[in-house]
Amino acid sequence: MKAFNFVKPNSLKDAVNFLQGEATNVRVLAGGTDVLIELKFNRSKTPAAIMSLKAVEELKFIRWDSNAGLSIGAMTAVSSIEKSLEVKERFPALVDGAGSIGSVQVRNLGTIGGNICRAAPSGDLIPALIAYGATAIIQGSQGQRTVPLDQFFKGPGQTVLNSGEILTELRIPAKATELKAAYLKLGKRKAMEISTVGVAVALEMNGETCTDCRIALGSVAPTVIRPAKAEECLRGKKLTQAVIECAAEKAMEAALPITDIRATAEYRREMVGEMLKRAITAAGQRS
Numbered sequence: 001m002k003a004f005n006f007v008k009p010n011s012l013k014d015a016v017n018f019l020q021g022e023a024t025n026v027r028v029l030a031g032g033t034d035v036l037i038e039l040k041f042n043r044s045k046t047p048a049a050i051m052s053l054k055a056v057e058e059l060k061f062i063r064w065d066s067n068a069g070l071s072i073g074a075m076t077a078v079s080s081i082e083k084s085l086e087v088k089e090r091f092p093a094l095v096d097g098a099g100s101i102g103s104v105q106v107r108n109l110g111t112i113g114g115n116i117c118r119a120a121p122s123g124d125l126i127p128a129l130i131a132y133g134a135t136a137i138i139q140g141s142q143g144q145r146t147v148p149l150d151q152f153f154k155g156p157g158q159t160v161l162n163s164g165e166i167l168t169e170l171r172i173p174a175k176a177t178e179l180k181a182a183y184l185k186l187g188k189r190k191a192m193e194i195s196t197v198g199v200a201v202a203l204e205m206n207g208e209t210c211t212d213c214r215i216a217l218g219s220v221a222p223t224v225i226r227p228a229k230a231e232e233c234l235r236g237k238k239l240t241q242a243v244i245e246c247a248a249e250k251a252m253e254a255a256l257p258i259t260d261i262r263a264t265a266e267y268r269r270e271m272v273g274e275m276l277k278r279a280i281t282a283a284g285q286r287s
Helices: 012-021 035-040 078-083 085-090 092-099 104-109 112-117 126-131 174-178 228-234 241-254 265-284
Strands: 005-007 026-029 049-052 062-065 069-073 135-140 143-148 153-155 166-172 180-186 197-206 209-218
Touching (some): 012 026, 092 197, 112 166, 209 241
Antiparallel strands (some): 135 143
């Protein structure tokens, strides 16, 4: 590993100012569960500087407001989300995702912002957040901007963040508390495993009829995707077996999986349909 400068600002303002003062080649460090491993084993190019956000306390929070909804600071630990009573009560699918990440130690160190900005299609928090209709709050020298999370990712490891910008917060609208939602993860092991297939579903129900829905598929495309035709199968219909089978089939068609050491593309595609059927059932059973 080559030498690099290490910077640890105490405020978001100082962090943004530092990024503006550096021309290029700065890595932002959140929990460090990915970045430090990459550097240690030379899996990525050593940057000129690493800026740690660990001392920026203003980015560590979970807030609920009946009008504004749920807000989570980018430096909030995954374990804090997993244990939050406010999140458990209102957004259980997000707890599903948080609890499936790595080990207890990893969840204590890892942050929601790091999980998002890693932009891995296997990220376990991403599908649930997209299913709930989350938005990303981004801060830069030109001010603040908001991006729907399903438009935040450009490819593996690539986001819409411009040079000098920092993800500061994730927001879920208050109306999402009315959704029945679940996130299911498929892996070779029950714990400490990267997702082979991840499926999140959020259903808006009126009696037995699904009036609206959002589906998010992880680990089966370059980014987490929403299968639009699968969602169309569910909207305005009672969730009969035939309707659910239609959604599963369309989700399989939308998937663009690859073959790697964890699974073949064919297996992943088949499991998209099966996991979606299970996720719809799990979501429907939630109060």
